Amino acid sequence: MAATVVGGGSLLLAWQLKDKRVLIVGGGDVASGRIESVLAADALITIISPDEGLHPLTRRYIKSSERITYHDRVFAGLGDLVAVDMVLTAVDDVEKSREICDMCRALRIPVNVADIPPSCDFYFGSQIRDGPLQIMISTNGQSPKLANIIRKKIELSLPFNAGEAIKKVGELRTRLKERAPGVGGDVGRRRMRWMVDVCTSWEIDDLALLDDEKIRKLLDDGWENNRVPKMEDVGGKRAQTAISTRWMNGALVLPVLGFLAGGACMAFVLLRPRP
Amino acid sequence: MAATVVGGGSLLLAWQLKDKRVLIVGGGDVASGRIESVLAADALITIISPDEGLHPLTRRYIKSSERITYHDRVFAGLGDLVAVDMVLTAVDDVEKSREICDMCRALRIPVNVADIPPSCDFYFGSQIRDGPLQIMISTNGQSPKLANIIRKKIELSLPFNAGEAIKKVGELRTRLKERAPGVGGDVGRRRMRWMVDVCTSWEIDDLALLDDEKIRKLLDDGWENNRVPKMEDVGGKRAQTAISTRWMNGALVLPVLGFLAGGACMAFVLLRPRP
Structure with a gap:
């Protein structure tokens, strides 16, 4: 295996903002999108923008x-950056934007200035959200529109219950950690292996149907005996949705329609009355 | 439209590391993955880990x-954090990891401590890379394995030439900015609208075939006349790959096989010799 890496990319990250203070300078179209992204990460937001x-x-x-504090005025200088953990600006004034960026860099506050890449410590991308599942598509600033088009294609290809399945697997993992606690080491490795086995043995649609009772059985029968029981063994019925999802995704519906159409055409050809 | 947002997520970002200094403490399995991600973002890396x-x-x-400086020793304290822009640790020593995290936070250096979520300013996710296209799948720490499974599904659903198409659209955008310069304002809006029109009118496979000559014609015939010429109008042939991609993605191949199979079955039923 070669140890060569193609450069020119970004480092994609899931930044943690729970109860962190984010300052948004500007309140227009772009700013409103930023507010949505930052609220989704449970931040405390200050918006500075003339009404x-x-x-x-x-x-x-x-x-x-209730997480937003609003000031009906323009950005006033360093005082506005006290105790701020991240700054996003989206105003038309290029000079002012660059000034804010310089102040942030001096204070080591991560900053994004809309439309001025050199004044950005990070970029945003097109996003998909389904509960705990978040997906970002970045074109490294080359084409936001293509990022958007690709996002739509990905949305169509995702399993319907992906977000729900992730939530349930998260619960299973939490309960497993209560049963077999400890950071790292042998127990950590065994936990990780067993969780991987569960995720690869079960369909995403089946994982989404886990509930308290099934999780308990999965741990009792599975973890304690170092094996992965089947859905049926923990009292579940295989998800009907497993089929319906694939139908809706077009993986089955088009071939089946093709089969029926092929049969119909051949019947028409062979059975048509001849002169 | 309601202005409610579901919380509990992260803020997904494309962090810029070109020529920034990243310190990686540890050199094991997890660290090697971090090195790859950070090299892809053109960072300067210092690795501290006993050989x-x-x-x-x-x-x-x-x-x-050549971007990596290696020190064969353990982390030595604050001196190792001078002029560092980001810290990633992946060592087994939980106490030491937390100590490093505290130092980073005091210095406002973004930090990720592998396996200890509260000591992370950001998490990593499963990633896809195709030239300028980067995709991250995050389950917000709930299930790295499911993130991986979903990553594979997305990889299969992506257009083959997505990365190349993005590169070419990036070139078109750069050439357009040279022809019609300026930040924001009317020209910025007109540029953005025209780029969006190009991206939505052309197939991804056709965009991937853009070259110097076609880009020039696209700007001459298209931008100057405020319209989007067809691929054929700028001297291109519609991409053969447009068909082959869809075949390979299974959107056409399975229905066609279904059609043939349906016809064959019906022929067999109708033409079989009867007693």
């Missing part, structure tokens, strides 16, 4: 979220 | 990359 520049969606976020 | 703890892949990276 007349607010997008209707920004207005609605300000009204409906 | 006996190095994974073979880490050894190869150290030998083959």
Whole structure:
């Protein structure tokens, strides 16, 4: 295996913002998208923007979220950056934006200035969200529109219950850690192996159907005996949705329609009345 | 439209590391994966780890990359954090890891401690890379294995030429900015609209076939006349690959096989010799 890596990319990250303070300078169209992303990560948000520049969606976020503090004015300088963990600016004033960026860098506050890549410590990408599942598509600034088109293609190809399955597997993992605690070491490795076995043996649609009772049985019969029981063994019925998902994804429906159409055509050819 | 957002997620980011200094503490299995991700983002890397703890892949990276500085020792304290822009630790010593994390936070250096979520400013996810296209799948720490399984499903559903198409659209965008320069404002909006029109009118496989000459014609005939010429109008032949990609993706091949099989079965039923 060669140890060569193609450069030119970014480091994709899932940044943790729970109860961190994010300052958003600007309140227009772009800012409203930023607010949504940052709220989804449970941040505390301060928005600084003159009222007349607010997008209707920004207005609605300000009204409906208790996590947002709003100041009806322009950015006032260093004082606005006290105790701030991240800064996102989306204003038309290029000079002002660069100034804010410089202040943030001096204070080591991660910053993104919309539309000015050199003033960004990080970029955003097209995103998909399904509960605990988050997917980002980045084109490294080359084509936001293609990122969007690819996002739609990916959305269509995802298993319907992916988010739910991840949630249930997270619960299983938490319960397993209570039963067999400890960080790292042998027990950590055994836990990881068993979780991997469960995830590879069960279909995503079946994992999504796990409940308290099935999780308990899975741990009693499976973990304790170092094996992975089948869905049926823990009192579950194989998910009907396992079939329906694949139908909806077109993996089965088109071949079956093709089969029927082929049969019909051949019957028509062979059975048609001849002169 | 309601302005409610489901929390509990992360903020997915494409972090910029070009020529930034990343310290990696540890050299084992996990560290070698980190090295790969960080090299892909053109960072300058310092690895601190006793030689006996190095994974073979880490050894190869150290030998083959000029961007890596290696120290055969354990982490020595604050002095190791001077001028560092990001810290990733992957060592078995939980106490030491937490100590490093505390130092980083005091210095406002973004930090990730493998396997100890509360000591992470950010998490990693499963990744796909195709040139300028990067995709991250995060389950917010709930199930790395399911992230992996979903990554494989997404890989299969991606258009073959996505990375190449993005590269070419990036070139088109750069050439357009040279022809019609300026940040924001009316020209910025017109540029953005035209680029969106190109991306939505052309197939991804056709975009991937853009070259210098076709880009020039696209700008001359298209941008200057405020329209989007067809592939044929700029001297291109519709990509053969447009068909082959869809075949390979199974969107056509299975229905066609189904059609043939259906016809064959019906022929067999109708034409079989009867007693």
